[in-house]
Amino acid sequence: MVERTILSRGIADEAVIHAMMKVERHRFVLDEYSQEAYEDTPLPIGHGQTISQPYIVAKMTELAGIDSTSQVLEIGSGSGYQAAILAEIARSVFTIEIDRDLATLAKKTLDSLGYKNIHFHCGDGYRGWPEHSMFDAIVVTAAPTRIPKPLLDQLADGGRLVIPVGDRYQELKVVTIFKGEQSTRSIIPVRFVPMTGEILEV
Numbered sequence: 001m002v003e004r005t006i007l008s009r010g011i012a013d014e015a016v017i018h019a020m021m022k023v024e025r026h027r028f029v030l031d032e033y034s035q036e037a038y039e040d041t042p043l044p045i046g047h048g049q050t051i052s053q054p055y056i057v058a059k060m061t062e063l064a065g066i067d068s069t070s071q072v073l074e075i076g077s078g079s080g081y082q083a084a085i086l087a088e089i090a091r092s093v094f095t096i097e098i099d100r101d102l103a104t105l106a107k108k109t110l111d112s113l114g115y116k117n118i119h120f121h122c123g124d125g126y127r128g129w130p131e132h133s134m135f136d137a138i139v140v141t142a143a144p145t146r147i148p149k150p151l152l153d154q155l156a157d158g159g160r161l162v163i164p165v166g167d168r169y170q171e172l173k174v175v176t177i178f179k180g181e182q183s184t185r186s187i188i189p190v191r192f193v194p195m196t197g198e199i200l201e202v
Contacts, residue, residue, distance in 0.1 A: 001025070005040035006058045013062045019088035020058050025051075027109060028081040045079045047099050049193055052141060056172075056190065057082050063162045063174050063187065064137035066090045071132070073154065075125035076141035076195075080106035083118055086139065093118045094132050096125040098197055124197035128154045135159060142195040143170045152182065164192040 002021050011017060026037035028051055033043045042050040052060075060082070066072055070090040074083050077097035083106070087093045095118060097103035103122040110118050121129060126148050128138070133154035140151070140163040151161055152175065161175040172187040 001038040001040070001054055005053075005055050009055055011055075011058045011062055015067065015089045016058055016062045016085075019061070019085045020054065022088055023081065023084045025054065025081060027113065028079040028084070045102070047102055049078055049099065049102060051079045051081050052192075057085055059187075060139055060141075060162045060172070061085050061089070063160065063172075064139055065160050066137050070136040071134075071156075073129055073132075073135040073138045073151075074141065075128070075138065075151070077103055077106045077120070078141060080110045082139065082141055084110060084113065084115065087115050087118050090137075091117065094121070094129050094135075095119070096121045096123055096129060098122070098124055126150065126195070126197045130154060137162065140164065140195070141192065143167075143190075143192040144195040147173070147175060147184075152177065164190045167194075 006020055026034050029037045029043050040053050040055050042053050045051050066089050072086050072090045072093045074095040077095040083093050083095045100122050107120045127150040134156035135154055136156050136159050138151050138161045143164040145167050155177045159177055164170045164172050170190050172190045173184055175184045
């Protein structure tokens with residue numbers, strides 16, 4: 001999978017490549033989709049949610065620009081796959097899932113795999129996790145129509161917010177805060193499930 005869908009499409013960060021090689025995706029998909037676990041495609045995980053395609057997971061992780069010193073916030077735990085990839089690289093990962101059943105399953109899966117640097121919260125990710133900010137990176141795996149200001153407020157100086165934004169048409173964006181100045185760039189068109197919860201105008 002890594003050679004076919006990650007390296008061939010330009011992912012170059014060695015830490016990301018190592019994480020993608022180490023984390024077994026089949027552990028994060030439903031049994032009926034296990035034969036498709038290493039295809040470069042999103043898969044249903046129940047409750048109207050999906051696990052992202054491997055390339056997008058790798059791309060978002062690379063864009064986050066994290067290393068072994070980073071504290072990362074993830075919005076949308078889903079099955080826990082993206083959190084596992086982040087945890088292979090970062091010092092600590094704080095992950096929020098709004099669906100209680102998915103949050104419980106993700107925690108069970110990640111605990112069974114021995115991750116000690118992932119912290120879980122079941123709740124609305126729109127407002128982030130201010131008790132543990134500031135974050136070196138925030139990775140959002142559901143699409144709001146606008147970038148939530150509370151997430152921007154929880155980025156450390158030099159931090160990056162990697163987020164799909166839009167309704168019917170979405171763009172993967174990277175927002176960087178440096179010395180109080182904010183810059184935003186669009187990366188690629190994407191298709192994520194909508195962000196639910198407090199998705200208000202900002």
